[in-house]
Amino acid sequence: MLAETSLDIRTVSKTYQVNDQALDVLRNIDFTVEPGEFVSIVGASGCGKSTLLRLIIGLDTEYHGDILLDGRRIDGPGADRSIVFQEHRLFPWLTVEQNVALGLDASDAPVAIRGQSVAEHIDLVRLAGFEKAYPHQLSGGMAQRAAIARALVNRPKILLLDEPLGALDSLTRAYLQDELLRIWRQQSVTVLMVTHDVEEAVYLSDKIVVMEPRPGRIAGIVPIDLDHQRERAAAGFIAHKERVLHLLNH
Ligand SMILES: Nc1ncnc2c1ncn2[C@@H]1O[C@H](COP(=O)(O)OP(=O)(O)O)[C@@H](O)[C@H]1O
Ligand SMILES: [Mg+2]
Known part of the structure; x- marks a missing residue:
């Protein structure tokens, strides 16, 4: 960064x-x-x-x-530049991992590197173990942490x-x-x-x-x-x- x-x-x-x-x-x-x-x-x-x-x-x-x-x-x-709002704005039909990966949409990084960056940023916000969870399975604070991971994964x-x-x-x-x-x-x-x-x-x-x-x-x-x-x-x-x-x- x-x-x-x-x-x-x-x-x-x-x-x-x-x-x-x-x-x-x-x-x-x-x-x-x-x-x-x-x-x-x-x-x-x-x-x-x-x-x-x-x-x-x-x-x-x-x-x-x-x-x-x-x-x-x-x-x-x-x-x-990345932004996080008061509402987490995660997609309800995507898992934490998939939501965080959206932050890499504009990136041309190869798939293997993407997976690694997503995992690292899920770790960074202490959501390891919740990769496959859906937003409705998270508390408000956890959802916000997922939103922060999505914002940071592309290294703004x-x-x-x-x-x-x-x-x-x-x-x-x-x-x-x-x-x-x-x-x-x-x-x-x-x-x-x-x-x-x-x-x-x-x-x-x-x-x-x-x-x-x-x-x-x-x-x-x-x-x-x-x-x-x-x-x-x-x-x-x-x-x-x-x-x-x-x-x-x-
Ligand atoms: N797209 C828009 N068109 C017209 N007025 C707007 C628009 N967006 C915000 N405003 C007005 O601009 C002012 C500032 O809004 P905003 O930036 O949301 O303030 P804050 O985030 O400090 O609460 C408000 O009076 C709001 O009604
Ligand atoms: Mg405002």
Whole structure:
């Protein structure tokens, strides 16, 4: 996996036309995800977080500004970017193994290598033994882990996460936060995650981009200069959380 990937969001603005009216969704969004960084975006519902991820994925190329991956402007979807959503979006009629293998659809790797990559990534997310299970046989957390394996199996340069743990109960969520950290370290992949859980963002991120709505703008960027054995009850942790909350609520 490539740790040297950077993502530059340069003065990105986006307008939707709704009933002949221009709806300003994003205005002058400007930040960089450095190589190997884990960056989170937090902001109220409707402030354009998912829209920004759509632009990065390349599903929508109508915007102002530039989105650069390793210095090259994104002009459509590509195998160098993967995304995981709040819903796992696994195909119910395919097994875990078959779902993960879909992540290799765009790859020209030979069949034997594909099988090996699928097995490695099922291992990575600790689903070994569940290769032949169908999505309905998995818990919510396991299904999300399968979705993460599918997103990583093609070795993307950047992993995008849109509220990936938002639908899970709090214990599973805390467990998967640690799993995300482990996977991020193990794969040295660059990560950009959207969440509306401030504590989750402080727990996981190197820096947090705080957005405010109508139109979606950056309220501030908070670097989290804590090492990665974070204690949620520690004074430093709480201080960072308060900085983010202050930006969200000002
Ligand atoms: N395809 C679309 N056409 C028109 N408006 C849209 C479209 N997609 C999203 N919006 C609007 O853009 C705003 C931002 O949406 P979204 O990016 O989903 O926000 P978030 O993910 O932060 O909750 C919302 O007001 C939403 O209604
Ligand atoms: Mg959203």
